[in-house]
Amino acid sequence: MNDAQGSPQTVLVFGGTSEIAQALLRRLAARRAHTVVLAGRDPVALEAVATRLRVVGVTAVHTVAFEATDTDSHGRLVDDAFDRLGDVDLTLIAFGALGDQAALEADPAAAALLARVNYVAAVSVGLAVAARLRVQGHGNLVALSSVAAERPRRSNFVYGSSKAGMDAFFRGLGDALRGSGARVIVVRPGFVHTRMTAGMTPQPFATTPDAVADTIVRGLETGAETVWAPPILRWVMTVLRHLPAPIFRRLDRT
Amino acid sequence: MRELLTGWGRTAPTAADVIRPATAEEVVAALADGEPRGAIARGLGRAYGDAAQNAGGHVLSTLALGGVEWADEQAGLVRVSGGTSLDSIQRFLVPQGWALPVLPGTRHVTVGGAVAADVHGKNHRVDGSFARHLAQLTLALPDGVHRASPAEDPDLFWATVGGLGLTGVVLDAVLAARPIQTAFVRVATRRAVDLDAVLAGLEEAAGRHRYAVAWIDGMARGRGVVAGGDDALTADLPAAARRAPLARVEGRHLAVPSWLPGAPMPPVAVAALNELRWRRAPSAETTTVEPLERFLFPLDAVDGWNRLYGRSGFVQYQFAVPAHAADLIGTALDRLARAGCAPLLAVLKRFGAADAAPLSFPIPGWTLALDLPAALPGLAVALDGLDELVAAAGGRVYLAKDARLRPDLVEAMYPALDAWRAVKARVDPAGVLTSDLGRRLGLVG
Numbered sequence: 001m002n003d004a005q006g007s008p009q010t011v012l013v014f015g016g017t018s019e020i021a022q023a024l025l026r027r028l029a030a031r032r033a034h035t036v037v038l039a040g041r042d043p044v045a046l047e048a049v050a051t052r053l054r055v056v057g058v059t060a061v062h063t064v065a066f067e068a069t070d071t072d073s074h075g076r077l078v079d080d081a082f083d084r085l086g087d088v089d090l091t092l093i094a095f096g097a098l099g100d101q102a103a104l105e106a107d108p109a110a111a112a113l114l115a116r117v118n119y120v121a122a123v124s125v126g127l128a129v130a131a132r133l134r135v136q137g138h139g140n141l142v143a144l145s146s147v148a149a150e151r152p153r154r155s156n157f158v159y160g161s162s163k164a165g166m167d168a169f170f171r172g173l174g175d176a177l178r179g180s181g182a183r184v185i186v187v188r189p190g191f192v193h194t195r196m197t198a199g200m201t202p203q204p205f206a207t208t209p210d211a212v213a214d215t216i217v218r219g220l221e222t223g224a225e226t227v228w229a230p231p232i233l234r235w236v237m238t239v240l241r242h243l244p245a246p247i248f249r250r251l252d253r254t
Numbered sequence: 255m256r257e258l259l260t261g262w263g264r265t266a267p268t269a270a271d272v273i274r275p276a277t278a279e280e281v282v283a284a285l286a287d288g289e290p291r292g293a294i295a296r297g298l299g300r301a302y303g304d305a306a307q308n309a310g311g312h313v314l315s316t317l318a319l320g321g322v323e324w325a326d327e328q329a330g331l332v333r334v335s336g337g338t339s340l341d342s343i344q345r346f347l348v349p350q351g352w353a354l355p356v357l358p359g360t361r362h363v364t365v366g367g368a369v370a371a372d373v374h375g376k377n378h379r380v381d382g383s384f385a386r387h388l389a390q391l392t393l394a395l396p397d398g399v400h401r402a403s404p405a406e407d408p409d410l411f412w413a414t415v416g417g418l419g420l421t422g423v424v425l426d427a428v429l430a431a432r433p434i435q436t437a438f439v440r441v442a443t444r445r446a447v448d449l450d451a452v453l454a455g456l457e458e459a460a461g462r463h464r465y466a467v468a469w470i471d472g473m474a475r476g477r478g479v480v481a482g483g484d485d486a487l488t489a490d491l492p493a494a495a496r497r498a499p500l501a502r503v504e505g506r507h508l509a510v511p512s513w514l515p516g517a518p519m520p521p522v523a524v525a526a527l528n529e530l531r532w533r534r535a536p537s538a539e540t541t542t543v544e545p546l547e548r549f550l551f552p553l554d555a556v557d558g559w560n561r562l563y564g565r566s567g568f569v570q571y572q573f574a575v576p577a578h579a580a581d582l583i584g585t586a587l588d589r590l591a592r593a594g595c596a597p598l599l600a601v602l603k604r605f606g607a608a609d610a611a612p613l614s615f616p617i618p619g620w621t622l623a624l625d626l627p628a629a630l631p632g633l634a635v636a637l638d639g640l641d642e643l644v645a646a647a648g649g650r651v652y653l654a655k656d657a658r659l660r661p662d663l664v665e666a667m668y669p670a671l672d673a674w675r676a677v678k679a680r681v682d683p684a685g686v687l688t689s690d691l692g693r694r695l696g697l698v699g
Contacts, residue, residue: 003266004657087693137309138266222629
């Protein structure tokens with residue numbers, strides 16, 4: 001069960017090797033989390049994460065193979081994970097791909113694949129998880145979106161549009177789950193220094209997986225529906241969202 | 255019907271199917287219907303945490319199980335149904351010159367809830383907790399109706415007292431009332447300039463009076479107000495009240511408006527209220543005569559006061575420590591203040607002898623209750639640290655109020671937990687009776 005401060009005891013992660021996921025799990029392990037299921041594509045990398053979690057005190061860590069594009073497998077996988085954990089107090093949707101905008105524009109199939117991972121798979125996993133949360137009558141569902149979901153940019157609109165779809169889906173799902181005991185938290189990080197962004201030029205207000213994880217923990221405590229990381233981005237994006245297109249384009253080029 | 259439920263602290267909402275049985279048979283039937291996520295009884299929802307929640311399962315509202323009658327008027331024994339509020343019982347008893355010996359800080363709790371928490375009042379040192387005046391219980395379990403008393407199935411009786419509703423739904427209880435001359439108390443009040451003065455004053459007041467309590471200003475290093483109270487005799491009353499010494503005095507009644515902002519009261523407002531409260535108290539001991547219920551239930555004067563803590567709710571952290579560990583009271587206040595988590599309300603009481611119930615909270619010594627907004631940054635870590643100190647000192651946290659205790663410390667705090675678990679396994683082998691609190695703390699499988 002989650003406690004009064006939103007600390008879960010059992011956690012299910014899709015995209016278990018995500019650095020934000022790992023940073024969050026370390027914090028949850030220091031509070032109440034004792035059982036974790038990590039779902040992901042790379043079994044070796046997942047096992048390495050599992051080992052690190054056992055070291056920081058998580059009693060039981062299980063890993064399961066998860067292929068985002070294989071949506072037919074998701075319902076079964078979610079059911080198995082819930083059956084194994086008993087109740088799932090927190091589910092984290094942390095899988096996703098960033099891609100290279102120029103390469104994606106040149107390769108429609110690759111762009112479609114990215115959209116399938118970031119959006120289609122999130123819909124499929126999200127609905128399967130929501131069905132189980134309704135039955136158990138409680139649980140937090142944390143979805144890692146992005147500030148890129150807020151307004152499309154020339155420099156990353158394939159990724160941004162996939163996150164925009166995913167973001168809208170989880171906000172809607174949160175509304176659908178009202179009264180069910182389950183709660184959805186949409187997390188919108190800015191530029192995060194991770195493997196995924198290595199070599200890229202950091203954007204203003206760049207942050208780290210640890211800082212993002214801290215804001216998520218805070219969101220669990222306060223019962224927030226949307227979490228920005230860093231929090232100032234809420235106000236920055238409120239301004240950017242309303243800028244006239246010519247000005248926004250000029251800013252985007254710089 | 256599925257409803258979203260929280261405790262009085264309004265944290266960690268979960269949804270359950272709420273059933274409203276009106277008879278003992280309906281309660282037993284609801285327990286025996288095979289719901290895989292089990293059931294828990296819920297009365298007036300005054301438990302601060304998740305003790306009366308059962309996510310995804312059944313919650314049995316006991317409020318249709320009401321009623322008070324004399325079981326033996328000569329002996330002062332009343333038979334009450336599990337969903338009866340202590341308020342209704344007092345309304346029945348007081349005009350006839352009787353009162354319940356143990357009343358918690360609100361009269362809006364049911365008998366079932368009072369048993370499940372083994373509630374205590376400001377008179378624990380003299381009168382013990384609720385169980386001391388409980389002669390008999392009739393319980394619903396999945397296999398039918400059971401009787402329990404200190405003589406008949408004492409293991410079940412004592413497991414149910416303080417047992418958080420996990421060993422049966424209280425259908426009815428026989429309670430021993432005590433005779434009273436008036437519905438008033440003589441209250442001796444005085445200020446104490448710091449925590450040492452509060453402790454000394456309370457120790458002295460608890461030795462001299464039936465009721466004793468201290469309010470501590472958690473924002474100002476432990477200064478406080480100590481109050482001791484005793485039953486007022488007819489001769490103590492002002493002339494106007496002497497004609498009807500048992501009449502109920504309706505105090506001013508306030509309600510917290512529903513349009514209140516989502517944020518808790520700002521610390522500056524709390525500090526101002528605390529200042530006012532402290533200044534209003536006399537520096538030299540002053541005795542006044544007050545209606546019993548105003549003295550015992552100060553918070554009942556404000557409907558919905560729990561909403562003052564805003565959208566994220568609050569936790570009430572109440573712990574008890576043996577008398578020799580009184581220094582923990584100052585440590586707790588200091589630590590919270592340093593973490594930026596000064597309590598909005600702090601109440602200190604003295605406990606007398608414990609009863610035989612494995613999960614009953616009171617142990618001889620001190621108990622401190624703190625109201626804290628749940629979402630204060632750093633609070634979770636600060637309270638985890640206090641749990642450890644409390645357990646190491648041989649103390650415990652009040653489970654009926656808990657919403658966040660470290661589960662690994664329950665066994666250290668309640669060393670008789672295994673004895674309780676054995677009774678639970680005997681009377682409810684399928685584990686039908688379960689709750690969010692039971693799951694969270696690992697009390698049930």
